[in-house]
Amino acid sequence: MQLQGVDLNLLVVLEALLGERSVTRAGARLGLTPSATSHALARLRATFGDELLVRTRGGMVPTVRGEQLLAPLRLALRDVGTLLRGPLRFDPKTSRREFVLASTDYIEAVLLPPLLARVSAAAPAVQLRVRPLEPDIAGPLESGALTVALGVVFDDSPGLQQQALFSEEMVLVCRKGHPEVRRGLDLATYLRLRHVLVSVRGGTQSVVDERLAELGLSRQIALVVPHFLAAPLIVASSDLVLTTPARLVRRLGPGLALRTLAPPLAVPGFTVRQVWHERHQDDPGHLWLRQQIFAAAKTISSGKDGA
Incomplete structure (x- = not known):
């Protein structure tokens, strides 16, 4: 049977006829006259090559073929109805959906506390899962x-x-009592000190090194680590120094006994962004999460996050 030769509206009538077992009741349910419903039944019989419903002393009953059709017919109509309704509505209060974020540990430390507070309050059963930020994100997104x-x-x-979510500035940190950073830090001392470099992707250059190269200078990098959170811990127990995002230092608090200074050269800050694929632009759940992320970032920009 070729679908292009079938009036699919008849399937709605067939489901009503098989369910009601009455031309009159089926027509009333669909807003059709008994005559129009009888005409539709005749067309259905011709389409399926079966009587589908027959009269008995107790009223109309489905044929064996009609009985076989009812369950799959209802499933098919339900699926078509879902298709035509469009995207499902997202209700954060009842949703148990899982959302996956990719991020660095710096962004996790700064953004996740206000984000989690918002999500937990609005969507207690929603789960956030964070994974490392990989170079290739286009495919997974x-x-x-x-x-x-x-x-x-x-x-x-x-x-x-x-x-864009929020902007960040860079500061220099060293341990309190560092023997060479007692009265501030000039460029000559900065270049003489041994540095920790955070490189998420494993490189040996950063914006600091690019800025120094423009001046014909270089610094001594003693250690390269892939995580932002490890670097301040190392600096706090050594004579290494670190140029790092300011909010991260404030988030870690005074417990590490770190001293914060302005770098002795202009180091550009950066802007943290959220990225998604246009394929999921209008997904209600994805849209809701992006709104929560943006709102949480606004608390960071305003300083209301406590960092």
Whole structure:
């Protein structure tokens, strides 16, 4: 049977006829006259090559073929109804959905506390799962394996959408009592000290080194680590120094006994962004999460996050 030769509206009538076992009641349910419903039944009989409903002393009853059709017919109509309704509504109060974020540990430390507070209050059963930020995020974002990526620099891939969240400045930290940083820090001392470099992707250069190279200078990097949170802990128990995001230092608090100074050269800050794929632009759940992330970032920009 070719679908293009079938009036699919008749299937709605067939479900009503088989369910009601009455031309009159089926027509009333669908807003059809008994005559129109009888005409539809005749067309259905011709389409299926079966009587579908027959009269008995007790009223109309389905044929064996009619009985076989009812259950799959209802499933098919339900699926078509779901298709035509469009995207499902997202209710944060009742949803048990899981959202996957990719991020660095710096962004996790700064953004997750206010974000989690918002999500927990509005959607107590929603789960957030965070995974490391990998170089290739376009594929996972497109497939939906990844909901949102949070970071600073992203490759320009087709279909990716970006939104700025908050800006950050860089500071220099060393341990309190550092023997060479007692009265501040000039550029000569900065270059003489041994540095920790945080490199998420494993490189040996940063914006600091690029800025120094422009001046024909270089610094001594003693240690390269892939995580932001490890670096201040190392600095607090050594004579190494670290140029790092200011909010991270404030988030860690005074417990590490770190001293914060302005770098002795202009080090550009950066902007943290959230990135998603346009394929999920209008997904109600994805949209809700992006709104929560943006709102949490606003508390960071205003200083209301406590960091």
